[in-house]
Structures are given as structure tokens and as C-alpha cells.
Amino acid sequence: MHLKILVTAGDGIGPEVTYQAVSVLKEIAALGGHDFRFEEKRIGGVAIVQDGAPLPKDTLDAALASDAVLLGAVGGNEFNALPPDKRPEAGLLQIRAALGGFANLRPAFAFRELAVNSPLKAEIVEGADILFVRELLGGLYFGQPRAWDKTKNQAFNTMVYTRDEVARVARIAFELAQKRRKKLTSVDKANVLEVSQLWRATVNEVATEFPSVTVEHQYVDAMAMHLMNQPRAYDVVLTENLFGDILSDESAVITGSLGMLPSATIGGKVNLYEPVHGSAPDIAGKGLANPLGAILTGALILRHSGGLEAEAAAVEASVRKVLEQGFRTPDLARGQTQGLTVLSTKEMGAKVCETAKEQLLAASR
Ligand code: IPM
Ligand code: MG
Numbered sequence: 001m002h003l004k005i006l007v008t009a010g011d012g013i014g015p016e017v018t019y020q021a022v023s024v025l026k027e028i029a030a031l032g033g034h035d036f037r038f039e040e041k042r043i044g045g046v047a048i049v050q051d052g053a054p055l056p057k058d059t060l061d062a063a064l065a066s067d068a069v070l071l072g073a074v075g076g077n078e079f080n081a082l083p084p085d086k087r088p089e090a091g092l093l094q095i096r097a098a099l100g101g102f103a104n105l106r107p108a109f110a111f112r113e114l115a116v117n118s119p120l121k122a123e124i125v126e127g128a129d130i131l132f133v134r135e136l137l138g139g140l141y142f143g144q145p146r147a148w149d150k151t152k153n154q155a156f157n158t159m160v161y162t163r164d165e166v167a168r169v170a171r172i173a174f175e176l177a178q179k180r181r182k183k184l185t186s187v188d189k190a191n192v193l194e195v196s197q198l199w200r201a202t203v204n205e206v207a208t209e210f211p212s213v214t215v216e217h218q219y220v221d222a223m224a225m226h227l228m229n230q231p232r233a234y235d236v237v238l239t240e241n242l243f244g245d246i247l248s249d250e251s252a253v254i255t256g257s258l259g260m261l262p263s264a265t266i267g268g269k270v271n272l273y274e275p276v277h278g279s280a281p282d283i284a285g286k287g288l289a290n291p292l293g294a295i296l297t298g299a300l301i302l303r304h305s306g307g308l309e310a311e312a313a314a315v316e317a318s319v320r321k322v323l324e325q326g327f328r329t330p331d332l333a334r335g336q337t338q339g340l341t342v343l344s345t346k347e348m349g350a351k352v353c354e355t356a357k358e359q360l361l362a363a364s365r
Contacts, residue, residue: 001034001306006066008043008059008095011088012279013289013345014072020291020349021070021298027353028302028311031360039066043095044074044088044279054091060098068305069099069272070297073279083148088279096136100268102165103172104244105300106132106276108251108261110231113323117256117334120228125254128231131180132251133173134244136265138165139195141241159195161240166202172267173238174210180235182213187223187239187247199240224250248276257331259290262297264304271305273297287344290329292319295352314363318355327351 007022009015022038029036041059048054054074063069074088084090108130115122143158170186177184186203188196200217207215218226220243226233227247231254239247252258261276275293283289296319303312323332326340333342343351 001032001308003034003036003068003301003306004066005036005038005301006059006062006069007038007040007072008063008069009040009072010042010044010074010279011046011076012073012281012284013277014044014074014279016285016287016345017275017289017291017294018070018072020345020352021294023349024295024315024353024356025298025301027357028308028315028360031357032308032311034306034308043071043091045076045079047091048079048086048088054086054088055094055098060095063095063099063270066270068301069095069270070301071095071272071274072294073275073277075279076281092274093141096265096272097142099265099270099272100137101265101270101272102135102137103169103267104132104134104136104263104265105176105304106134106244106248106251106261106263107296108132108231108248108255110254110256111260111320111323113320114256114260114332116336117332118253120231120253124229125231125256128234128254130227130231130234130251130254131176131236132244132248133169133176133236133238134248135161135165135169135240136244137241138162139241159193159240159242161195161198163198163202166199167206168267170203170206170238171209173236174206174213177213177236178210183235184213184215185223185234185237186215186217187220187237187243188217189220189243190217191219195240203238220247223247227251228253252276257290259293259329259331260296261293262300264297264300266304271301273301273305287346288330289345290331291345291349292329292352295319295349310363311360314359315352315356318352318359321355321359322348322351 148155299315
């Protein structure tokens with residue numbers, strides 16, 4: 001298998017976690033005789049400082065010429081005063097739009113070992129396994145018109161979706177639900193918003209193509225509560241861009257840490273892979289960051305761009321094994337270190353590499 005992977009590590013903890021994911025991918029390639037080529041380009045705050053734009057043309061061209069893009073994180077406090085279109089985040093939104101992936105898959109899987117880490121009761125989170133499918137190219141993030149009119153002291157954004165934009169992401173969500181526990185929960189605000197009424201009607205239309213999948217609809221406010229009360233009740237959760245942004249961060253509470261969540265954006269020209277967490281400038285460069293979200297994101301590259309399901313599963317199993325053995329990054333140890341070994345970002349990456357190697361060698365024997 002040949003894969004050309006563009007690495008855009010970005011800002012804050014982006015580089016340190018991304019390099020651990022790259023190490024794991026290199027290990028997998030070496031073991032399986034795969035040809036993975038890595039190239040690195042700038043995005044976000046580092047690109048603003050060095051190239052004068054959050055998404056330099058050079059980065060965009062390299063992204064479009066690759067098979068997969070692995071992004072770390074973007075953002076930093078020094079850019080907080082800039083308008084949205086000049087900030088590091090604009091680089092991320094521009095690359096998402098250019099690559100064209102509209103279905104952002106955000107699996108939230110509650111590892112048993114991390115149940116104590118959740119502020120929720122262990123019996124509520126244990127066994128939770130949700131796949132959020134967040135529409136990534138529409139809604140308030142991209143809707144026109146948008147502006148802050150300072151003369152009128154007024155600002156506005158537009159939440160807009162076409163039927164086709166909803167249908168294409170719904171179809172992907174239904175296909176994934178078909179391969180999982182066959183339940184799809186669509187989240188909207190159809191009691192208030194026309195855009196949500198179109199969303200709901202379209203999801204119901206697409207549902208007729210997937211008779212084996214059970215569909216339910218939830219309002220986003222109620223869903224925010226249900227997710228905390230009964231996370232195990234959900235399988236695939238389909239929602240629009242902003243609601244998906246909010247609910248996927250909320251689901252970090254179920255998994256024990258935002259540092260555990262990976263994502264893959266599919267459906268466009270080139271798939272884009274990014275952990276759900278941000279650049280965490282407060283802990284950047286200290287070796288405190290959790291690389292497991294980035295490493296699990298690497299597993300999604302193997303699965304969705306490489307078609308290497310066994311290797312993807314081996315990486316996920318290695319993460320589980322390392323947790324079982326009591327290894328933790330500081331965010332996963334939170335106060336209770338008894339029986340646990342707290343590792344730095346690099347040490348955790350190396351542990352997963354080593355374990356993945358053992359797993360794959362054992363499987364091939
Ligand atoms: C995410 C992030 C981004 C988003 C930001 C950094 C633009 O919060 O990927 O969830 O809002 O989509
Ligand atoms: Mg977010």
C-alpha cells in the first residue's frame with residue numbers, strides 16, 4: 001500500500017502529538033512493507049507568522065496532491081484579537097473547504113480503564129461507543145451573508161443548508177450505521193429553525209434507502225442532556241456543523257479526556273484527519289499533551305485512506321492495552337496515580353509503537 005501523507009502539525013501541542021502519530025504510522029508501514037511517504041507543511045498560527053497567511057498556497061497545493069492530510073491543531077492566544085478570516089482557525093476552515101470532505105467522523109469510545117476519569121458515574125459511561133457524523137462544510141461556519149457591521153453595532157451569520165448537502169452527509173451516516181448497531185440519531189432544532197426542518201425532512205427521505213437502520217430525531221438541547229444521562233443509548237449521531245462541534249466536545253466527558261478523540265473527514269477529494277482537541281497553548285512544548293487522540297487519528301488514516309482495517313484495529317487495540325497496563329498521560333491520571341505510570345507525550349507514543357509492533361508480529365506468527 002502506497003500512501004502520500006501531508007503532515008500539517010500546526011500550533012501549540014499540534015506538533016508534539018502529531019509526531020507521535022507519525023511514528024506509529026511509520027512503525028506500521030515498516031512492519032507491513034507499506035510505502036508511506038510523509039511531507040510536512042505549515043498551517044495556522046505558525047503559517048501566519050512565517051508566511052503571512054494561515055493556509056499558504058504551498059500547503060494547499062501539497063494537500064491536494066496527497067492521499068491524506070494529518071493535521072495537528074491550530075490556534076493561539078496571540079491571535080485572539082484578529083477577525084475570524086485572519087485567524088489560525090481560518091486556515092483550518094480553508095483547507096476543509098478546499099479538500100471538500102463534508103462528513104466529519106468523530107468516534108467517541110469510552111475505554112473502560114478511563115471510566116474513573118469521567119466526572120460521570122462509571123456505570124453510565126462504560127461501554128459507550130458513539131460515532132458522531134458532523135456535517136463539516138455548511139451551516140453557520142460557511143453560510144453567507146456574514147458580517148460584523150460596526151457602524152450599526154450589529155453582527156450576523158447565516159445558517160444555510162441545501163437538501164443535497166444534507167442528503168450526502170446523511171447517506172454516509174446511514175451507511176456507517178448499517179455496519180454498526182443500526183441506530184441513527186439525527187440532531188436538529190426543528191422546533192425553531194426552518195433549516196432544521198429541511199434537515200429532518202431530508203434525513204427521513206434518505207432513511208427510506210436504509211430500512212435496516214432505526215432513525216430517531218432529537219432536539220439539540222435535549223440531546224446535550226441525554227448524552228450525559230445515557231450515552232450508551234446512542235450509536236451513530238448525525239448533526240449539522242455547529243451542533244456537531246459542540247456535542248463532540250461534550251462527548252469528551254464520556255471518554256474521560258478531550259485528548260482521546262480522533263476524527264476523519266471523508267467524502268471530498270482528499271481525506272483530512274485531525275484529533276478533536278485544540279492547540280492547548282498552556283501545556284504546549286512541556287511533554288504533557290496526550291498523543292492518543294492523534295494516534296487514534298492515525299488509525300483512521302489506516303482504515304479510511306489505506307483500507308488497512310487489521311492495522312487500524314491493531315493500533316486501537318494497542319491504545320487499549322497500554323491503558324490496561326496502567327500507562328497514562330497527565331490528563332488521564334487526574335489526581336489518582338495509584339498503580340498508574342504517568343508518561344510524557346513521547347513516552348506514551350513510544351509505548352503505543354512498541355505495543356502495536358508486538359501485536360502485529362504476534363498476529364503474523
Ligand atoms: C473542531 C474545532 C474547530 C471547529 C475550530 C478550531 C475551527 O473546534 O475541529 O472541533 O470549530 O470546527
Ligand atoms: Mg470543536
